[in-house]
Amino acid sequence: MNIRHHFDDATLLAYSSGSLPRGMSLLVGSHLCWCEECRGRARQADCVGGELLEEIEPAELEVGTLETLMARLDDAEPEVSKQVAVADANPDSGLPAPLASILGKPLDALEWRRIGYGVQQYDLKLEGPGATRLLRIAPGVSVPHHSHKGNELTLILRGSYSDELGRFCVGDVADVDTEVNHQPIVDTDQECICFIATDAPLRFTGLMGRLAQPFIGL
Ligand SMILES: [Zn+2]
Structure with missing residues (x-):
């Protein structure tokens, strides 16, 4: 790795x-x-x-x-x-x-929930502030442009994506705070599964993001 x-x-x-x-x-x-x-x-x-x-x-x-x-x-x-x-x-x-x-089971055996085009989510439903979830994003799909009210940590478990901060592959972490406004795009060769933990909800910025936010529920 x-x-x-x-x-x-x-x-x-x-x-x-x-x-x-x-x-x-x-x-x-x-x-x-x-x-x-x-x-x-x-x-x-x-x-x-x-x-x-x-x-x-x-x-x-x-x-x-x-x-x-x-x-x-x-x-x-x-x-x-x-x-x-x-x-x-x-x-x-x-x-x-x-x-x-x-998780108690492999990634492919989890009960994934479709939350948008090419995007599935598994909520770990941990207690405490913030959200803890896995996102499974199809090849080539981009996540809506968003900024953060708080801190967001992402760990790549499968595949890769790129955004304004660089290219992120398995094992890499993105450690972003309120200053960062980014739009990750999954590389086209395979799906990407990310583990994401925040201490506050994300805030989407673009029009598509605003429309997608209640839908995606991030
Ligand atoms: Zn490290």
Whole structure:
């Protein structure tokens, strides 16, 4: 796997500090299974986070804060971060292990729902803010032009697409925020399946996008 697009530092720091929504955390963990470079950077992010904690000046705690903190430490680790420890792709499905265990079946066996011309969706229906879904886009089809209210992470699971940011193949991630306005077009040789996690709904910009938004439900 020849991975050329990776996460921003800010995303890896947020992942390391546990502040990402569940779907985005699952996506980051999935890419880490495939990407040695980002695994190294994630370890650095863990160290940076630890040093920041040590440098923070002691402050008076509100009554109950320590108890709340200790109670949180006692909580079981979230399901997602446990799965991230598995650093190999699942050989049965070709999917990264964290995603494979949530889906429970191969990509082609999922109950895909058609949401537009050449576009199918599988909603992971994870709890928490944002949306977590797989999009399956036919060869040569373009996704409506859209910008973002928040952050959007995309991990390519099959095929490839191109947009203003470059060409994205299996294993690559697109890490975009409110500044980015893009229109991905799937390459013509095969369909593209993407894993997409957001912390807020997408906002479509062009007329076609505005028409498509309620229809596609992104
Ligand atoms: Zn990477």
